Structure formats: C-alpha cells, structure tokens
Amino acid sequence: MSFLLKFSSLIDRLNQTVGRAVAWLTLLVVVVSATNAIIRKIFSVSSNAWLELQWYLFGAIFLLAAGYTFLRNEHVRVDVVAQRFTRKTQIYIEIIGVVFFLLPACLLVFWLSIPYFYKSYVLLEQSSNTGGLIRWPVKLLIPVGFGLLILSGVSHLIKCIGFLQGRCPDPLAQAEAMQKAEVNAADVIRQHAEEKLEQQRQHIEKGAV
Structure with a gap:
C-alpha cells in the first residue's frame, strides 16, 4: 500500500503541475480573442488560423485540466443524499463511482481517441477552412486529457482505499x-x-x- 500511496502522490503532483500550467492558457485565450476582435473591427482583417487557435486553446483548458479539477473535487456533484451518510459510507460511494462509472467511461473515450488522433497524425490532416491549422495537435488533446483524468481517478481510488485502511488522510x-x-x-x-x-x-x- 505504501508504494501505491507514493504512486498516488506522484499522480497528484503531475496533475497539479499540468493544472497550474493550463491556468495560464486562460490568459492566452483572452489575449488572442481580444487581438482577433480588435484587428477585425479596426482593420477588417480576419484569420482562420487565429480563430482556430482560440478553439484549440479553449479545448486544451477543459481537457488538460480535467484531472486537476477532479483532484480538487470540483466536478459537478449531486450530494443531496450522500451528505447524510457517514464519511466511511461516502468513501465507499466514491470507490463505486470511480470503479464502475468514471474509469470505464474515461477508458472507453481514451481507447477510441487513439486511432482518431493517429489517423489525423499520419495523414497530416489540415483544417477544411482556408488558412486553418493542422488538426492532429488538437486531436491529441483528447487522449492526453482523458489519460490525466484516468490517472487522477486511479489516485483517488488509492487514497479512498488507503483511508479505509487507516493508511492516509480523508x-x-x-x-x-x-x-x-x-x-x-x-x-x-x-x-x-x-x-x-x-x-x-x-x-x-x-x-x-
């Protein structure tokens, strides 16, 4: 169990690092969006590449920060019933949720997104919009983002089991x-x-x- 808890701590540090780095993308999205709007309004010039960059960054924020969000327990929850239970019962509910719902769904998306990205990478897929960006980097965000979320789920599962065994904090x-x-x-x-x-x-x- 000690090894698993160390592995969980390593996963948490990874997601914390990625989450804090991705937070800066929010500022970058604002700068890019504002620049696009100003140039379009003042000079009547628009670029599909810069517009698509906004979409790519927006997708990166949500996908890459998913694991960090789960680590911080900030995903949407409906705890009206669970809050009435003891903490031990809540932890059992967490384990059931991770094992039977979170991990299967994330693993399915991760598995299906691999060939989706690989095909785009091999073909060097380009945007259908004139002057648009290449597609494979944004498609790579899907397996990477869900991979981080899977790791975060595994880490949470380890900590829940460790808590029930009295080996780690709640x-x-x-x-x-x-x-x-x-x-x-x-x-x-x-x-x-x-x-x-x-x-x-x-x-x-x-x-x-």
Whole structure:
C-alpha cells in the first residue's frame, strides 16, 4: 500500500503541475480573442488560423485540466443524499463511482481517441477552412486529457482505499482543504488590492487639496 500511496502522490503532483500550467492558457485565450476582435473591427482583417487557435486553446483548458479539477473535487456533484451518510459510507460511494462509472467511461473515450488522433497524425490532416491549422495537435488533446483524468481517478481510488485502511488522510477532506486554502488566498489578494486602491484614492484627494 505504501508504494501505491507514493504512486498516488506522484499522480497528484503531475496533475497539479499540468493544472497550474493550463491556468495560464486562460490568459492566452483572452489575449488572442481580444487581438482577433480588435484587428477585425479596426482593420477588417480576419484569420482562420487565429480563430482556430482560440478553439484549440479553449479545448486544451477543459481537457488538460480535467484531472486537476477532479483532484480538487470540483466536478459537478449531486450530494443531496450522500451528505447524510457517514464519511466511511461516502468513501465507499466514491470507490463505486470511480470503479464502475468514471474509469470505464474515461477508458472507453481514451481507447477510441487513439486511432482518431493517429489517423489525423499520419495523414497530416489540415483544417477544411482556408488558412486553418493542422488538426492532429488538437486531436491529441483528447487522449492526453482523458489519460490525466484516468490517472487522477486511479489516485483517488488509492487514497479512498488507503483511508479505509487507516493508511492516509480523508481524500474528500483534503480536497475541501485545498478549496478553502485557494479561496482564502484569493481573499487576501483582493483585500490587498482594495487597500492599495484606497491608499491611492486618499493620496489623490490629498494632492487635490
């Protein structure tokens, strides 16, 4: 079990690294989208390549961050009934959900997406739009994204079993702690920004006087 828990920790670090890196793609999408809009409005010039780049980045955000989202327990849940059970029962429900629902569905998509990507890669498939991008990189995102989600599911399964054996902390409580920590960090940043704005406002008012 110790080896499996170390393997789970390695998977979590991988998904954390990927998730934090992918978060920067959101900024890149905003920059690309804004640039496209400005150029189109001002110069009446449009590029299919840049438009498709937006779509590629948008897909990368959702696919590559899926494992990180699952790690943080932020996927959509319906816990109206489960919340009434003991934590041990909730963990058993987690195990059933991962084994019988999450992993089979993700493995199926992963398996079917491999030939889908490979065919595009071998043929060097191009976009049907004039001036568009090559297709295989975006199709590669599908197996990679679902592969990370599968790994995250395996990691969660290991931690759930480890918790039942008394070998590791509660994985659900850990996810909740991660969420609270990030919320608190965001509150600190916002409070600091508000204090800076207030200081600037007071400085401007003193200067005006």
